[in-house]
Amino acid sequence: MTSIHPFETIDRIELSHLTKTYGDVTAVSDVSLDVIGGELLVLIGGSGSGKTTTLRMVNRLIEPDSGIVRINGTDIREFDEVRLRRNIGYVIQQIGLFSHMNVGDNIGLIPKIEGWGKEQIDARVHELLEMVDLPPEIFSARYPRELSGGQQQRVGLARALVMNPSLFLMDEPFGALDPILRKQLQEEFLTIKYDIGRTIIFVTHDIDEAFKLGDRICIMHEGELVQIGTPEELIFHPETDQVAHLVDANRKYRHIETFTVHDLMSPLSKREFYEANMPVSEAMAKILSDETGIAVVMEGNNLRGTTSRQNIVRNRKKNLLLGDITTEPITVTPEDALVPVLQKMKTKNASSALVINREGEVTGMLIPDSVLFHII
Amino acid sequence: MIFDDVTAVWNQFNLTERTIEHLWMFSIALTISVILGIILGIILYQHKKYAEPALNGLNALETFPDMALLVLLIPVAGIGEVPTIIACIIYSLLPVTRNTYTGLVSVRPEILEAGTAIGLTEADIVRNIRIPVSLPMIAGGIRIAIVFTMGIVTLGGIIGAGGLGAPLQTGIVLLLPDVIIVTGLWVGILAVIFDGCAGMIEKRLTVRYGEW
Numbered sequence: 015m016t017s018i019h020p021f022e023t024i025d026r027i028e029l030s031h032l033t034k035t036y037g038d039v040t041a042v043s044d045v046s047l048d049v050i051g052g053e054l055l056v057l058i059g060g061s062g063s064g065k066t067t068t069l070r071m072v073n074r075l076i077e078p079d080s081g082i083v084r085i086n087g088t089d090i091r092e093f094d095e096v097r098l099r100r101n102i103g104y105v106i107q108q109i110g111l112f113s114h115m116n117v118g119d120n121i122g123l124i125p126k127i128e129g130w131g132k133e134q135i136d137a138r139v140h141e142l143l144e145m146v147d148l149p150p151e152i153f154s155a156r157y158p159r160e161l162s163g164g165q166q167q168r169v170g171l172a173r174a175l176v177m178n179p180s181l182f183l184m185d186e187p188f189g190a191l192d193p194i195l196r197k198q199l200q201e202e203f204l205t206i207k208y209d210i211g212r213t214i215i216f217v218t219h220d221i222d223e224a225f226k227l228g229d230r231i232c233i234m235h236e237g238e239l240v241q242i243g244t245p246e247e248l249i250f251h252p253e254t255d256q257v258a259h260l261v262d263a264n265r266k267y268r269h270i271e272t273f274t275v276h277d278l279m280s281p282l283s284k285r286e287f288y289e290a291n292m293p294v295s296e297a298m299a300k301i302l303s304d305e306t307g308i309a310v311v312m313e314g315n316n317l318r319g320t321t322s323r324q325n326i327v328r329n330r331k332k333n334l335l336l337g338d339i340t341t342e343p344i345t346v347t348p349e350d351a352l353v354p355v356l357q358k359m360k361t362k363n364a365s366s367a368l369v370i371n372r373e374g375e376v377t378g379m380l381i382p383d384s385v386l387f388h389i390i
Numbered sequence: 391m392i393f394d395d396v397t398a399v400w401n402q403f404n405l406t407e408r409t410i411e412h413l414w415m416f417s418i419a420l421t422i423s424v425i426l427g428i429i430l431g432i433i434l435y436q437h438k439k440y441a442e443p444a445l446n447g448l449n450a451l452e453t454f455p456d457m458a459l460l461v462l463l464i465p466v467a468g469i470g471e472v473p474t475i476i477a478c479i480i481y482s483l484l485p486v487t488r489n490t491y492t493g494l495v496s497v498r499p500e501i502l503e504a505g506t507a508i509g510l511t512e513a514d515i516v517r518n519i520r521i522p523v524s525l526p527m528i529a530g531g532i533r534i535a536i537v538f539t540m541g542i543v544t545l546g547g548i549i550g551a552g553g554l555g556a557p558l559q560t561g562i563v564l565l566l567p568d569v570i571i572v573t574g575l576w577v578g579i580l581a582v583i584f585d586g587c588a589g590m591i592e593k594r595l596t597v598r599y600g601e602w
C-alpha cells in the first residue's frame with residue numbers, strides 16, 4: 015500500500031476527456047474540466063445529465079471507458095483505491111448511514127479499521143459532532159433511525175470529514191430536505207466550508223443552491239459540459255440559450271425594481287419565537303427538535319434579536335441566557351422596496367433579514383434567492 | 391394427587407438424568423450445526439456459483455422423513471448418540487446455512503455502496519456490515535434448528551440414544567400412559583422454552599441490527 019495520504023492538499027484536479035457509456039446510453043461524453051485547489055465547484059444539470067457519473071469517476075466508484083482523472087498531476091489509477099477513497103469525503107443524498115451502528119460508530123468506523131485507539135476515536139467523533147452542531151453527549155449514542163433527516167445529513171457530513179480528507183464529493187446532499195431546512199443547512203454548510211477549507215465538488219440541480227455555494231459552476235446537459243464559470247459569468251455571458259434558460263435571471267427577475275419585501279418574505283411560525291430570559295441549554299432542547307433552526311428572541315413584546323441553532327449549540331455549555339447570544343438582525347418593513355434592501359444585505363453579508371410591520375410586530379423573514387444577490 | 395404421580399414417574403424413570411442426557415446431546419448437535427451452518431453460509435457467499443446446488447442438496451436431505459434418516463444411518467454410524475447427533479446436524483444445517491447465506495447477500499445495496507465509497511475493503515464490508523446486518527436472519531435460522539434438533543434428539547430414543555426419548559419409547563412399548571404423558575409434556579415444555587428464548591434473542595437482534 016502507498017502512504018496514508020496519497021495527497022495532502024489539492025492543487026488541481028484534471029478531468030480529461032472522460033467518457034462513460036452504458037449500452038446505448040452515453041452517460042458522460044468527452045468531459046474535460048479542471049478543479050482548482052480550495053474551490054467549491056458545482057456540477058449542475060437536469061436529471062440524467064451525467065453529474066453523478068462524473069463525480070463517481072473521481073473516487074473510482076466508476077471507471078471511465080476513456081479519459082483520465084489526475085489529482086495533482088498523478089493519474090488516480092496509480093493510487094490504491096481504498097486509500098484514495100479514505101482521502102476523499104463522499105456525501106450523498108441517500109446518506110447511507112449504517113443503520114446497525116450508532117452515530118459514534120458510524121463516524122468512527124474508518125478510524126477503527128485504521129487502528130486508532132479508542133480515546134483517539136472518541137475525541138475525533140466528539141470534535142466532528144461539535145463541528146456539525148450535534149451535541150455529542152446527546153447524539154453520539156443514537157441510532158440513525160432516531161434522527162431527523164437534517165440530523166442524519168449532518169452525521170453523514172461528519173463521517174465524511176473523519177479522515178480529514180482534502181477533497182469532498184457531495185451528490186445532492188441537501189436534495190431530500192424541505193426548502194427552509196435546506197436553506198438553513200446551506201448556511202451552516204457555508205460556515206463549515208470555511209472551517210474546513212477544502213476542495214469540494216458539489217452536485218445539485220437547484221440553481222439557487224449552486225449560486226449560493228459555488229465558487230464556480232459547471233453546467234451539464236445530456237452528458238456534455240455546456241459551460242463552466244463563475245455565477246456572474248453565467249448570468250451575464252451565457253454561452254447558449256440553455257444556460258440562459260437555466261440561469262433564467264432575465265425572465266424571473268425582470269421586474270425586480272417593482273418588488274417589495276412583502277412579495278418575497280416567508281412567514282414565521284410561533285415556534286420560532288423564544289424568550290430572552292430562557293437559558294441557552296433549554297433553548298437548545300427546543301431548537302434541536304425544530305427543523306428551521308432560526309430563533310427570534312423577544313423580550314416581552316420587544317425584539318431582542320435573532321440567533322441560530324449553530325450559535326445556540328456552540329454556546330450551550332456557557333451559563334448564558336438566550337438574550338446574551340443574539341445578534342441584531344437587519345430589519346425591514348413589508349412595504350420596503352426590494353432592491354435597496356438586497357443591496358444593504360449584500361454589503362452587510364447577511365443572508366436573511368427580519369420583517370417587522372408598522373405595528374412593530376415581527377411578521378416574517380426575508381431569505382432571498384442567492385441569484386438575486388448576484389444580479390443586483 | 392397429580393403431583394405425587396408425576397414425582398413417582400419422574401423418579402422411577404430417572405427423568406433428571408434423562409433430561410441432562412437429552413440437553414447434552416441437544417447442545418452438542420446444535421452447537422455443531424450452528425458453527426458448520428454459519429461457516430458453510432459464508433463459504434457459499436464467497437463462492438456464489440455453488441450456493442444454489444448446495445442449498446438444493448441440503449433441501450433434499452431435509453425432505454427425507456426423520457425416521458428414515460435415523461434408520462439409514464444405522465449401517466453407517468451404528469446406533470445411539472452418534473447417529474442421532476449426525477441426523478440432527480443434517481437436518482439443522484439447511485436453516486442455518488440458508489439464513490446465513492441469504493442474510494449476507496441481501497444487504498441493501500445503498501448501504502454497501504456507502505461502505506465502498508468511504509473506503510471499506512471487501513473484507514471490511516463483510517465484517518462490519520454484512521455479518522452484523524445478517525444477525526437477526528441467522529438467529530431466525532438457529533431458531534428453526536432448535537426445533538428440529540429437539541425433535542430428532544427425542545426420536546433418537548428409538549435407536550438407543552438415551553435422553554428423554556428413551557422413557558417415551560419404554561412407555562409406548564409397555565403401554566404406560568403416565569410415563570408417556572409426563573415425558574411427552576416435559577419434552578414439549580422444554581421445546582417451547584428454548585424456542586421462546588431464541589425468539590426473544592432474535593427479536594432483540596432485529597431491534598438492534600435490523601433495517602429500519
Ligand SMILES: Nc1ncnc2c1ncn2[C@@H]1O[C@H](COP(=O)(O)OP(=O)(O)OP(=O)(O)O)[C@@H](O)[C@H]1O
Pocket residue numbers: 036039040041042059060061062063064065066067068219
Ligand atoms: N449503472 C447504470 N446503468 C445504466 N445506465 C446508467 C447507469 N448509471 C447511469 N446511467 C445513465 O446515465 C445517464 C447519466 O446518469 P447520472 O446518474 O450521471 O445522471 P445525473 O445527472 O446524476 O442525474 P440525476 O440528477 O437524476 O441524479 C442517465 O441516462 C442514466 O440513466
Ligand SMILES: [Mg+2]
Pocket residue numbers: 065066067185
Ligand atoms: Mg445523480
